[in-house]
Amino acid sequence: MLNRILGVLIIGVSLVAAWVMMEFDSFQTTPLNLPADGITYDLKRGSSIATLATDLEQKGYLKNPLYLRLLARWNEQAHRIKAGEYFIAANTTPVQLLNLLVSGQVITYSLTIVEGWDFRQMMAAVNANNVLVHGLEDLSAEEIMQRLGREGEHPEGRFLPGTYHFPRGTTDLQFLQRVYKAMQKTLDEKWQTRDEGLPLKSPYEALILASIIEKETGLASERPTIAGVFVRRLNKGMLLQTDPTIIYGLGEEYDGDIRRRDLTRDTPYNTYLHKGLTPTPICLPGEAALDAAMHPEEGKSLYFVATGDGGHQFSNTLVEHNAAVKKYQLKR
Numbered sequence: 037m038l039n040r041i042l043g044v045l046i047i048g049v050s051l052v053a054a055w056v057m058m059e060f061d062s063f064q065t066t067p068l069n070l071p072a073d074g075i076t077y078d079l080k081r082g083s084s085i086a087t088l089a090t091d092l093e094q095k096g097y098l099k100n101p102l103y104l105r106l107l108a109r110w111n112e113q114a115h116r117i118k119a120g121e122y123f124i125a126a127n128t129t130p131v132q133l134l135n136l137l138v139s140g141q142v143i144t145y146s147l148t149i150v151e152g153w154d155f156r157q158m159m160a161a162v163n164a165n166n167v168l169v170h171g172l173e174d175l176s177a178e179e180i181m182q183r184l185g186r187e188g189e190h191p192e193g194r195f196l197p198g199t200y201h202f203p204r205g206t207t208d209l210q211f212l213q214r215v216y217k218a219m220q221k222t223l224d225e226k227w228q229t230r231d232e233g234l235p236l237k238s239p240y241e242a243l244i245l246a247s248i249i250e251k252e253t254g255l256a257s258e259r260p261t262i263a264g265v266f267v268r269r270l271n272k273g274m275l276l277q278t279d280p281t282i283i284y285g286l287g288e289e290y291d292g293d294i295r296r297r298d299l300t301r302d303t304p305y306n307t308y309l310h311k312g313l314t315p316t317p318i319c320l321p322g323e324a325a326l327d328a329a330m331h332p333e334e335g336k337s338l339y340f341v342a343t344g345d346g347g348h349q350f351s352n353t354l355v356e357h358n359a360a361v362k363k364y365q366l367k368r
Contacts, residue, residue: 063103067127070097074125078204079137081119085109088117088137104130113138121204144201149215151197151322152250154284158195158320162208169207183209184216193247193317195219219243222323230330235270246329247317251280255347256324263332265340265350274338276307284318341365 075097079088085108089101098104108114113134120142124133145167149158155177163173172180177191186194195212196219202211227239236242245266252262269276282298283290285305299306305314321329337350339357343364351357 059103063100064107064131065129067129068092068097068124068133069099070124070126070128072126074123074128076121076143077124078121079117079119081205083117083119085114085117098130104134107131108134118142119205142203144203146199146201147211148199149195149197149320151325152254152319153197154319155191155193155195162211165208167204167206168202168211169205172208172212180212184213186216190316193219193243193320195320196222197320197322219320223326226323226326226330231332234330234332235267236329241313242326242329243321244313244317246321246325247319248276248278248280248314249328250321250325251284251319252278253346253348258348259324259328260331260333261335261337261350262340262348263328264335265337267332268336268338270312272338273311275309275311276313278307281305281307281314281318284314 085105086101089098089104092098092104093101105114107130108117111131111134117134117137118140120140122136122141123143124136128136147161147165147168149161153161159172159177159180162168163170172183175183178187181187181189181191195215198215198218200211200215202214223239223243227242230236230242234242236245245263248266249259249263253259266276266278279294282294282301282303282305285301285303286298299308302309304310305318307314335350336352339351339354339360340348341351341357341360341364343349349360349364351360
C-alpha cells in the first residue's frame, strides 16, 4: 500500500514538474502583455531583478514574476541588468527583455549646439533641455568653468558645435564636459596639421581666428577665402576691421545695428582700433571654420564687403574695395 502511495506521489510530482517546465518554457517565448505601441520603461539605478519583476507585474505587463526571476538567474543575468530608460516594443518576450536590459541599449536624446552661437546662447539651450538633469542654471560663466575644472578660462569658443546624443539622467555638467572635450580634441588634431607660416602662436589663437571666420560668413565656400584675407592682414600688421568683433564687444547693448560711434568705441574686441586678434573667441566655431583658420586660401585679396545676398565681394586694393562698398552698401 505504501509503495502504491509513493508511486502515485512520484507520478504526481513528475507530472507537476513536467507541467511547470512546460509552462516555464512557454513563459520564455510568450510576449509580455504590452500595448501595441510598446512602452518606455525607466529602470531605476539600484533596481534588482526582483524589483523589476514585481513592478512589471503590478503594471499588468507580466503574469508570473517568479519565472522572470528564475529565468534571469538561470541565464546569469540577474546581476547584469543596467539602469536606464528603455523602449520595450510590443511582442517582446521575457528572454528579449532581459537581453535588452543587460545590453544597456537605453533611449537616447539629442541636443544640437549650433555653429556661431555664443556661450550664452549655448547655455540657454542647455538650460531649456527637459531631459538633462540641471544643476548649473543659477551659476555664472566663471562658476560653470570652475565646475568643469577650468577655473580662470574664458568660456567663449571652448565648446564644439554639433549634435550630441545622451540618455536620460545625464547632467548638464556631464554634457558640457563632453562638448568641451570634443573641442579640445578637435582643435589639437587640426593644429597638428595646420599650414606652415601662419601668424598664429597657439591653438587658442587659431580658435579665436576660427570664431571670427565663423561669424563673418554663413557660406562654407567662403570660409577659406575670408581666412586668407585675415591671415594676410595679420601678416601685414593691418587692422582686421571686422564687424562681428564690434558686435561681440557691445554685448547686450547691441540692438541689431552698428553705428559710427560703435566703430570708435574702445572695447578690447574693437578690431577697428586694436591690431591683431581679439582677446578671446567671439563665438563657438564649427569644424569648417577651424579648418579654414588652419588652411586659409592663398591669394592677394585684403578686403571684402557683403553683397547683400549672403556672400562677399573680395578686393585686392583699397581702391577696388571702396568701389565695392559704394556698389553694395552705400546704395542701400
